[in-house]
Amino acid sequence: MSSGSWEEFFAVHLPPTDFEDNRSLLKEFCERHDKYGNRIALVTSGGTTVPLEHNTVRFVDNFSAGTRGSASAEYFLEHGYAVIFMHRQKSLEPYTRHFSGQKLLDMLELDERGPNTTITVKPDSVDVLAPVLARYKAAHSAGALLHVSFTTVSEYFWLLRAACECLARLGPRALLYLAAAVSDFYIPKDRVPTHKMQSASGAPIIQLHLVPKMLAPLVSLWVPNAYVVSFKLETDENLLIPKARAALDKYKHKMVVANLLQTRHHRVILVTPEASQEVLLTREEVHAGVDIEATIVGEIVRLHTEHLGGPSVR
Numbered sequence: 310m311s312s313g314s315w316e317e318f319f320a321v322h323l324p325p326t327d328f329e330d331n332r333s334l335l336k337e338f339c340e341r342h343d344k345y346g347n348r349i350a351l352v353t354s355g356g357t358t359v360p361l362e363h364n365t366v367r368f369v370d371n372f373s374a375g376t377r378g379s380a381s382a383e384y385f386l387e388h389g390y391a392v393i394f395m396h397r398q399k400s401l402e403p404y405t406r407h408f409s410g411q412k413l414l415d416m417l418e419l420d421e422r423g424p425n426t427t428i429t430v431k432p433d434s435v436d437v438l439a440p441v442l443a444r445y446k447a448a449h450s451a452g453a454l455l456h457v458s459f460t461t462v463s464e465y466f467w468l469l470r471a472a473c474e475c476l477a478r479l480g481p482r483a484l485l486y487l488a489a490a491v492s493d494f495y496i497p498k499d500r501v502p503t504h505k506m507q508s509a510s511g512a513p514i515i516q517l518h519l520v521p522k523m524l525a526p527l528v529s530l531w532v533p534n535a536y537v538v539s540f541k542l543e544t545d546e547n548l549l550i551p552k553a554r555a556a557l558d559k560y561k562h563k564m565v566v567a568n569l570l571q572t573r574h575h576r577v578i579l580v581t582p583e584a585s586q587e588v589l590l591t592r593e594e595v596h597a598g599v600d601i602e603a604t605i606v607g608e609i610v611r612l613h614t615e616h617l618g619g620p621s622v623r
């Protein structure tokens with residue numbers, strides 16, 4: 310079944326309830342950084358859901374935890390970019406990603422003395438916590454990091470378009486790093502039941518429709534001068550580079566970061582119209598906790614700088 314147009318998608322799906330608040334935040338952030346001639350990276354991160362009911366009990370989801378996006382946001386900040394971190398609610402976020410689960414609580418010492426109770430960081434955890442905390446504080450005190458979140462695929466597209474509308478004013482200083490795992494399929498609004506599906510009605514037959522390819526209007530209309538990097542995830546190595554190249558040919562953007570589900574955290578291929586460059590972590594680097602995103606972002610910043618024809622921001 311062919312997808313409808315992107316215009317139709319926006320006409321049928323209403324904006325999320327917090328949309329105007331987010332739009333104001335995006336507008337203020339972009340205007341402020343544009344005034345200082347800063348670069349802004351929009352980093353999308355995490356997966357989108359496809360609700361099966363309007364009062365959503367069940368939904369179609371995907372694997373993405375936001376590892377790539379949250380790590381990359383930190384590296385863009387280190388390179389002096391302001392960052393819009395557009396992420397799936399409750400997925401990993403920059404800085405706090407280092408202490409997910411019980412890690413943070415395990416670093417703390419509790420001394421219970423009634424009203425004089427104190428909580429301190431264990432001496433051997435200070436070295437781990439302090440540098441992350443320092444970078445977190447620096448990003449926030451500089452007003453360099455804006456978080457906006459989505460859950461469903463339609464919320465994602467509304468936010469993405471709003472972010473682009475605000476970023477357009479930066480021209481080529483805007484960089485889009487589209488690492489979110491966005492559903493290719495959805496159920497049109499008028500086919501979604503209002504209430505929880507009942508098993509008494511029998512097993513439901515659910516017809517998914519194709520989501521329109523938003524990269525097309527994004528590159529050609531919404532941010533025609535921005536530096537756009539998209540991501541391509543496959544599970545079959547044979548499809549990876551051909552599909553990345555096909556995307557570049559079709560949408561005419563700057564780069565596709567190609568990765569396989571099974572190896573995505575230690576191997577990616579940076580595909581540009583001119584070349585392909587493999588980024589591979591060694592076994593030792595993986596064990597030492599090296600982030601592959603440091604190299605991915607470093608290389609993208611280098612190319613973006615070259616594209617702008619000027620020196621690096623940092």
Ligand code: PAZ
Nearest residue numbers: 373374375376377488490540541542
């Ligand atoms: O969130 P994560 O680190 O587990 O995964 C990252 C990723 C595989 C979602 C990302 O690198 C990516 O390829 N995103 C685009 C997926 C796609 O729509 O093809």
